[in-house]
Amino acid sequence: GVAQTTYRDVDRDAPEPLQIWVEVARQAAEDSGGHDVLNAVDSLHIVYPMSWQYDDAPARLAARLGLKDGGRFYSGISGTTPQQLVNQAAREILAGRSEMALITSGEALATKKRLKQRGHRPDWSHRLTEKRPLPFEDPFHPSEIAHKVFQAYVSFAIFDVARRAHLGLDPEENRRRDGEILARLTGIASNNPKAWFPIAQSARELIEVSPQNRMISYPYTKNMVAIMDVDMGGAILLTSHGKADALGIPADRRVTLRGFCAAQDPVYVAQRDEMWRSRSMAAASAEALRCAGVSIDDVAHLDLYSCFASSLNFALDALEIAEQDTRPLTVTGGLPYFGGAGSGYITHAIVSMVEKLREDPTAFGLVSGVGMHMQNHVFGVYAGTPGPLMLPDEDAVQALVGRVPVREIESRAKGTAEVVGYRVVHDREGPSYVVVVCDLPGGARCYANVLDPDIMASMQSEEWVGRSVELVPGDGEVNLLVS
DSSP, X not given: OXXXXXXXXXXXXXXXXXXXXXXXXXXXXXXXXXXXXXXXXXXXXXXXXXXXXXXXXXXXXXXXXXXXXXXXXXXXXXXXXXXXXXXXXXXXXXXXXXXXXXXXXXXXHHHHHHHHHTTOOOOOSSBOSSOOOOOBSSOOOHHHHHTTOOSHHHHHHHHHHHHHHHHTOOHHHHXXXXXXXXXXXXXXXXXXXXXXSXXXXXXXXXXXXXXTBOEEEETEEGGGSOOOOOEEEEEEEXXXXXXXXXXXXXXXXXXXXXXXXXXXXXXXXXXXXXXXXXXXXXXXXXXXXXXXXXXXXXXOEEEOOOSSHHHHHHHHHHHTOXXXXXXXXXXXOOIIIIIOOTTOHHHHHHHHHHXXXXXXXXXXXXXXXXXXXXXXXXXXXXXXXXXXXXXXXXXXXXXXXXXXXXXXXXXXXXXXXXXXXXXXXXXXXXXXXXXXXEEOTTSOEEEEEEOOXXXXXXXXXXXXXXXXXXXXXXXXXXXXXXX
């Protein structure tokens, strides 16, 4: 059973996340076509909501739904989370420790933003009385914090530039290609009534800078980046075929998880020896497909994590999907156009994939997720017809990824260095600063900022990757690129 909802009416505030979870859970139970489905749930998995910190979210939702005692899981923050929770629940069911799992996510970030604009704060239930740090998947490196690398629109743009340079693409040609691949997503979103922005846009409309589409983080404009401020939620019910039979769930409602795998690249951006690709994407996707017994050519439906163009391009490279391949890259419309509901986007991707495979039961579908600074990756393979689930050897996959050299990060650097990636951050007045990743003599890496307006302008019209540059110490723990 699956369900998803979008509260897109700007004149109506969405309910709080707890109520969203309740609504979509009940809808998913009804969607299954079975009887007493929620009474069978013995494992509850909740994606952490960015909208609100609850005192005990799993206990509150279990009480609202009247769930029996069982496992209670509350995630951290990551774009991989919903598929990881599905993977965890599947392992428990296969091991006989659980019979039915509910996985749910929900965000009311757009409502929270509107309330703030009206001078109000949310008056939602069961607030955590003491503030806790956000449960990010991985810690931040002190040098990344010093050089302002903690925002995703910074790191993903750096990877975009590194890949562009590796392929030898002209900067504007690369932006054009990014626009074309994202325009394909908008076509899907425009036909999806659940999408936050159901509007088809051309590549030119996406990449052309205007007052309504300002540059955010070169090479990305506003219309090219994921949008978290949405109100939406989703729910997935996962069980065995035996339990589905006992609950009277019709065969034509069932979609089967056939393979999955997760892997991690080095945690920090500058640590990655090859910044133009993801080895863990390639290894994890290959293992998920192997477990499902199919190749990527056998997969009819895709939903590739699309927070930025670089995550899409890295996935296409890892899966060896050719540029001329005509398969749609998303079943939702993607994070910038369907909406990137905090850590919950993949819930919607899975729900939409289930709906697609019910319509096309002989097909396979693949869903991917990306977490933090594109270091965490997960893939799930689904089928419209029953088949065995083979568990992945994730330790072997991670060991394979771990054979790649990891660069040391030098917090302070001066003298000659070579640029390996960068991005130009803009505010509403124009370029404000640049983050650069540099190779140092001896093999280590460092971060640096650029504040010189002439260099910032040049970095948006010329290729700086591969250039020899000069670094000097800046304020605090910051390195500055000066020439």
